[in-house]
Amino acid sequence: MTRxxxxxxxxxxxxxxxxxxxxxxxxxxxxxxxILIFCGLAALGMGFLMPLGCGLFLTGLIMxxxxxxxxxxxxxxxxxxxxxxxxxxxxxxxxxxxxxMFASNSVLSRIAMMGWGSLVDGGYFWQYNNIGIGxxxxxxxxxxEYACLFVLYPLRVAAAIALFQMKRWALQWSIVSCWMTIFWxxxxxxxxxxxxxxxxxxxxxxxxxxxxxxxxxxxxxxxPWFYTVxxxxxxx
Amino acid sequence: xxNLAARNDLTASTEMQRRADRYIYIxxxxxxxxxxxxxGLPIFxxxxxxxxxxxxxxxxxxxxxVTMTASLMMVxxxxxxxxxxxxxxxxxxxxxxxxxxxxxxxxxxxxxxxYNALAIGGAGGITEKPYQVLCxxxxxxxxxxxxxxxxxxxRWGYQNSVIFAFGNIFTIVGYTVNMAIYHDIRxxxxxxxxxxxxxxxxxxxxxxxxxxALLFTLPKESFTTDQIASEVQxxxxx
Numbered sequence: 388m389t390r391x392x393x394x395x396x397x398x399x400x401x402x403x404x405x406x407x408x409x410x411x412x413x414x415x416x417x418x419x420x421x422i423l424i425f426c427g428l429a430a431l432g433m434g435f436l437m438p439l440g441c442g443l444f445l446t447g448l449i450m451x452x453x454x455x456x457x458x459x460x461x462x463x464x465x466x467x468x469x470x471x472x473x474x475x476x477x478x479x480x481x482x483x484x485x486x487x488m489f490a491s492n493s494v495l496s497r498i499a500m501m502g503w504g505s506l507v508d509g510g511y512f513w514q515y516n517n518i519g520i521g522x523x524x525x526x527x528x529x530x531x532e533y534a535c536l537f538v539l540y541p542l543r544v545a546a547a548i549a550l551f552q553m554k555r556w557a558l559q560w561s562i563v564s565c566w567m568t569i570f571w572x573x574x575x576x577x578x579x580x581x582x583x584x585x586x587x588x589x590x591x592x593x594x595x596x597x598x599x600x601x602x603x604x605x606x607x608x609x610x611p612w613f614y615t616v617x618x619x620x621x622x623x
Numbered sequence: 624x625x626n627l628a629a630r631n632d633l634t635a636s637t638e639m640q641r642r643a644d645r646y647i648y649i650x651x652x653x654x655x656x657x658x659x660x661x662x663g664l665p666i667f668x669x670x671x672x673x674x675x676x677x678x679x680x681x682x683x684x685x686x687x688x689v690t691m692t693a694s695l696m697m698v699x700x701x702x703x704x705x706x707x708x709x710x711x712x713x714x715x716x717x718x719x720x721x722x723x724x725x726x727x728x729x730x731x732x733x734x735x736x737x738y739n740a741l742a743i744g745g746a747g748g749i750t751e752k753p754y755q756v757l758c759x760x761x762x763x764x765x766x767x768x769x770x771x772x773x774x775x776x777x778r779w780g781y782q783n784s785v786i787f788a789f790g791n792i793f794t795i796v797g798y799t800v801n802m803a804i805y806h807d808i809r810x811x812x813x814x815x816x817x818x819x820x821x822x823x824x825x826x827x828x829x830x831x832x833x834x835x836a837l838l839f840t841l842p843k844e845s846f847t848t849d850q851i852a853s854e855v856q857x858x859x860x861x
Contacts, residue, residue: 538793563786574753
């Protein structure tokens, strides 16, 4: 059991141990809320079930919020939010890139990719499914798909789930996963620049990818938080 | 051991370490240039020899396995930086055209077929470029810095080595997928094919795995230079 969640924190400086029955109550509410949050995020990541996912996720958040108002020793709100963003990002990319890699000929991905491609990223539109491996027509895309689907996102999902449990190793693995995002984004952006044809002849050239792309930059904003957060929050 | 004796021992050990490290760093940098690799090897070995002498004299030195890992990281990063920077920026110089062609014909066809035929220059496999920028500007400098931290036995050196070893694994996975997708010009056309590429690049593939295995097995407490220094502060009388 983590120290941070067994204390009722009035401020960061004075931490008072919470009574046992309050801790048990908080754990019970947290577990119920986490089930809703997990299901909501999984649905959010599917894209098509986004409204349902939003509802479940917000219900879970409200449950934890109410418990926190009752002065129960709950997990810090920011931890829930950051872990949730990490999970939603991983699940969303699993679906998008998983479809492009393995199910590029299915009706679902052909419809979804045409939309994405004609609006934001021409790599998913022009010559789609024309190369031997299928999917996006630009080879450089595949290497990032494999590296992210098999290295980055499994690591991030594990880290996010452990963040929900306030484990110490979750903090360390989140830092690793945030750095890995930088390893992914920099060459990916360069790939875009080299294949600038991807950004031409589409509805929102260049601006479109930045509008959507900033979502992927969140690990860069979160990384300083991971380095400066009180490590005593995360103690197995 | 009294505090004073401990402090003297620590001074002797840091002095000895610094002297040996100078040879190790010079040797590593020379080995990293690839052209002067052979000149760097004896200097590096001399540095290791000095560390061994210190060990035999009973002076506490850094664990040998840490020295080896940090050196491996530095050599791998420096050789990668050398290759990628030549291919990115100096792809029309004589030295690049000769060395890249040799490497291309033997191991990786992208550096031989259609070399310099793209607008951006350099290797003909265009997906090579993002990985070159990644290695040259992010991965390898970060690995170099972590290796120096590791040589100093600092905690940040330990943590950053873990982080960037994982980054290295990510890079290698993506790079290998690229090799597989462009197998027709890159691996089929080369003299030694797939086997040659694996043999040549084994150092870079083994380095991150070796670092991770090593760092996760070593006791974390040994990576605390500052703490040891503060423990043996001379006693102050009020």
